[in-house]
Amino acid sequence: MNCDNNNLISVEQALTLMFQQIKKTSITEKVPLNLAINRVLASDIVSQVNNPPHNNSAMDGYALSAASPDAEVYHCVDQIYAGKPTVKKILSGQCARIMTGAVVPETCDRVVMQENIEILQDGSIKLRQPVEKRANIRFAGEDIAIGDTVLKANKKLSATDIGLLATLGISEVQAYKKIKVGILTTGDELKPAGSELDTGQIYDSNRPMLLAFLQSHHFDVEDLGIVADDPNQIRQAILHLAQTCDAIVTSGGVSVGDADYTGQVLQELGTVGFWKLAMKPGKPFSFGRIEQCYFFGLPGNPVSAAVTFEQLALKGLSKLAGLELHEDKYLQLPLKGTLKKRAGRQDYQRGILLYQGNCISAVCSAGMQSSGALSALAHSDCLIVIPREEGNKHEGDIVNVIVRKI
Ligand SMILES: Nc1nc2c(c(=O)[nH]1)N[C@H]1C(S)=C(S)[C@@H](COP(=O)(O)OP(=O)(O)OC[C@H]3O[C@@H](n4cnc5c(N)ncnc54)[C@H](O)[C@@H]3O)O[C@H]1N2
Numbered sequence: 001m002n003c004d005n006n007n008l009i010s011v012e013q014a015l016t017l018m019f020q021q022i023k024k025t026s027i028t029e030k031v032p033l034n035l036a037i038n039r040v041l042a043s044d045i046v047s048q049v050n051n052p053p054h055n056n057s058a059m060d061g062y063a064l065s066a067a068s069p070d071a072e073v074y075h076c077v078d079q080i081y082a083g084k085p086t087v088k089k090i091l092s093g094q095c096a097r098i099m100t101g102a103v104v105p106e107t108c109d110r111v112v113m114q115e116n117i118e119i120l121q122d123g124s125i126k127l128r129q130p131v132e133k134r135a136n137i138r139f140a141g142e143d144i145a146i147g148d149t150v151l152k153a154n155k156k157l158s159a160t161d162i163g164l165l166a167t168l169g170i171s172e173v174q175a176y177k178k179i180k181v182g183i184l185t186t187g188d189e190l191k192p193a194g195s196e197l198d199t200g201q202i203y204d205s206n207r208p209m210l211l212a213f214l215q216s217h218h219f220d221v222e223d224l225g226i227v228a229d230d231p232n233q234i235r236q237a238i239l240h241l242a243q244t245c246d247a248i249v250t251s252g253g254v255s256v257g258d259a260d261y262t263g264q265v266l267q268e269l270g271t272v273g274f275w276k277l278a279m280k281p282g283k284p285f286s287f288g289r290i291e292q293c294y295f296f297g298l299p300g301n302p303v304s305a306a307v308t309f310e311q312l313a314l315k316g317l318s319k320l321a322g323l324e325l326h327e328d329k330y331l332q333l334p335l336k337g338t339l340k341k342r343a344g345r346q347d348y349q350r351g352i353l354l355y356q357g358n359c360i361s362a363v364c365s366a367g368m369q370s371s372g373a374l375s376a377l378a379h380s381d382c383l384i385v386i387p388r389e390e391g392n393k394h395e396g397d398i399v400n401v402i403v404r405k406i
C-alpha cells in the first residue's frame with residue numbers, strides 16, 4: 001500500500017464521501033414524551049395551542065380595573081387563584097386580589113405587585129406609584145402562538161425540549177428509530193480489564209471506551225467482545241453484526257501489518273469507501289458498507305480510535321440516526337508553548353484550555369502526543385487542529401481549537 005502523504009484523502013473529503021453514502025434511517029416510531037429524551041425528532045413540531053393559554057398574572061398582587069386607569073385607590077371585590085378564574089366583572093374603581101399564574105379578568109388591564117400598595121383601614125388598596133397598562137400580565141400566546149414551529153425535525157430532544165413539548169400538551173412524538181451499533185476489538189494481545197496479563201499482552205482500552213462513547217450518545221449497542229487476529233473469526237463476527245445492526249464499529253487491524261485482517265475482511269465482504277486519511281492520529285480509518293450495514297474501521301492505537309470515532313464515525317452514525325449535522329465550531333486561541341507538526345496530515349493534537357479568571361484565554365499541549373498515549377487525551381479538554389500543509393506551531397500563534405469538554 002502506498003503510504004505517500006500525497007495520496008491520502010483529506011478529512012473534509014472523507015466526511016463529504018461518507019455523508020454522500022450514508023442515508024438516514026427511514027424508520028420512525030411514536031415515542032411517549034417520558035421516554036423521548038435524546039430521541040431524534042422525525043417531524044417538525046407545530047404548536048396547536050397558545051402559550052400561555054390565557055392572560056395571567058406574573059405577580060402576587062392586585063388586578064386593576066381597566067375602566068379607572070388613573071385611580072389611586074381601589075376597592076377589592078374578589079380573590080383569584082391559579083386554576084380558578086373568576087366570573088366577576090371588575091368595575092371602575094375596583095380591583096381583585098390575584099395570585100401568580102391566575103387568569104387576569106377581561107375587565108382588568110394591569111396588575112400591581114403587593115409590595116407596591118398599602119392597605120387602607122376599610123380594606124381598599126392605595127397604589128404607592130402609578131402602574132402602567134399591561135404591567136405584570138403575561139399575555140396569551142406571547143411565548144408561543146398557535147401555528148408556531150417550536151422544534152424542527154432532525155433535532156435530538158433535550159430536557160428543556162421535553163419541557164417545551166409538555167407545555168404544549170404534547171404527550172408523544174414521532175422519532176427516528178434508535179440506531180443499533182455493533183462493536184468489536186481485534187488483537188491477540190488484548191485482554192479484558194480484570195484479568196491477568198501475560199508477557200506481551202495489554203488491556204483492551206478501546207472497547208470499553210467505544211462502548212462508553214456509544215452509550216453517551218444514546219445508541220443501542222451489541223458488543224461482540226475481543227476477537228482474535230484470525231480472518232475467519234473476524235469474518236464471522238462482522239457477518240453476524242451486519243445482520244443484526246445498522247452499523248459496525250471495529251478497532252484495530254486496519255493498517256498494513258501481517259496480522260491486520262479487519263481491513264481485508266471488510267474489503268472482501270463489502271465496499272470500502274475510503275482507506276487512508278491525511279489525519280493524525282487516524283490515518284488508516286476505513287469506512288464502507290456491507291449490504292445495508294455501514295462500518296467504521298477505527299485504527300487500534302487508542303488515541304487514533306478515540307479521535308476517529310469523534311471526528312468521523314460519530315458524525316456518520318449521527319447522520320444515520322437522523323440528526324441534523326452542524327460543521328465543527330472552533331475557538332481561535334493563542335498557543336502557549338510550542339507544538340511539533342510535520343506537514344502532510346491534519347493534526348488533532350490534544351490540548352488544555354487556559355483561563356484568565358473564568359474566561360478561556362489560550363491553549364497549550366496536554367502532553368505526550370503519541371497515538372498510544374491515552375492519558376493526554378483523557379486529561380485534555382480540547383483538540384488543537386493544525387491544517388495538513390502547516391508545520392510547527394510557536395508561542396503566540398493563533399490555532400483552531402475544538403472544545404471537547406468544559
Ligand atoms: N508500516 C506501517 N505501519 C503502520 C502504519 C503505516 O502507515 N505503515 N500506520 C500506523 C498508524 S498511523 C496506525 S494508527 C496504526 C493502526 O494500526 P491498526 O489499526 O492495524 O491497529 P493494530 O495494529 O491492531 O494496533 C495498533 C496499536 O494499538 C494497540 N491496540 C490495538 N487495539 C487496542 C485496544 N483495543 N486497546 C488498546 N490498545 C490497542 C496495539 O496493541 C498496537 O500497539 O498502524 C501504524 N502502523
Ligand code: MOO
Pocket residue numbers: 279280281282283284299301303304371
Ligand atoms: O494515525 Mo496513527 O493514528 O498516527 O497513530
